[in-house]
Amino acid sequence: MAKSPEVKLAVFGRAGVGKSALVVRFLTRRFIWEYDPTLESTYRHQANIDDEVVTMEILDTAGQEDIQQKEGHMRWGDGFVIVYDITDRGSFEEVAPLRSLLEEVKKPKNVPLVLVGNKSDLDHIRQVGTEEGERLAAEMACAFYECSACANEGGAVAEAFHELCREVRRRKAMQGKARRRSSTTHVKQAINKMLTKISS
Numbered sequence: 064m065a066k067s068p069e070v071k072l073a074v075f076g077r078a079g080v081g082k083s084a085l086v087v088r089f090l091t092r093r094f095i096w097e098y099d100p101t102l103e104s105t106y107r108h109q110a111n112i113d114d115e116v117v118t119m120e121i122l123d124t125a126g127q128e129d130i131q132q133k134e135g136h137m138r139w140g141d142g143f144v145i146v147y148d149i150t151d152r153g154s155f156e157e158v159a160p161l162r163s164l165l166e167e168v169k170k171p172k173n174v175p176l177v178l179v180g181n182k183s184d185l186d187h188i189r190q191v192g193t194e195e196g197e198r199l200a201a202e203m204a205c206a207f208y209e210c211s212a213c214a215n216e217g218g219a220v221a222e223a224f225h226e227l228c229r230e231v232r233r234r235k236a237m238q239g240k241a242r243r244r245s246s247t248t249h250v251k252q253a254i255n256k257m258l259t260k261i262s263s
């Protein structure tokens with residue numbers, strides 16, 4: 064089976080949206096109710112995605128980090144999960160500023176991203192409609208998942224992480240092609256220059 068290079072993923076979102084719960088659900092297929100809310104943690108994980116072994120490094124950021132820490136983590140990552148809590152409208156309103164910061168920090172722009180609305184098991188106290196999440200994801204041109212770290216119906220949590228890995232690898236492949244194309248163009252230009260000099 065083919066083995067691909069490592070993919071660095073960072074998980075962002077307001078404190079309490081369930082970032083740690085989602086990461087732990089993805090890594091262990093379990094839900095654990097409480098974590099130390101202030102800690103950031105990094106995990107390594109291997110998964111088989113589309114018949115390739117992908118090694119991921121996953122950074123679970125702390126919801127209360129300052130702007131410098133956020134920017135540092137954004138520079139570090141290849142792909143990003145932005146999480147909000149469907150029962151907390153404020154956490155949804157923090158998504159767009161996070162994405163703007165990402166666009167400022169990362170070059171080239173249009174960074175690989177997935178939007179996750181967590182805690183879908185709490186539908187009875189929902190504050191953000193599914194269609195609002197879909198609309199925002201469409202504006203950000205990224206995939207959208209509503210899921211629950213707690214219930215994880217249909218394996219949506221893993222699907223969100225896997226789709227982000229695919230997106231990171233698609234972008235890397237595209238950037239590699241563009242680099243190869245531009246170096247071929249440079250070689251062609253140099254040969255043309257030489258030929259022009261010889262013939263003149």
Ligand SMILES: Nc1nc2c(ncn2[C@@H]2O[C@H](COP(=O)(O)OP(=O)(O)OP(=O)(O)O)[C@@H](O)[C@H]2O)c(=O)[nH]1
Pocket residue numbers: 076077078079080081082083084085095096097098099100101102124125126127181182183184185210211212213214
């Ligand atoms: N009902 C429900 N509760 C959840 C879910 N995911 C997380 N929680 C709860 O939400 C609270 C916050 O979860 P965390 O995973 O610590 O949230 P976080 O985003 O990592 O928070 P910070 O580390 O402070 O940034 C905890 O009490 C979790 O048990 C979910 O899908 N459903």
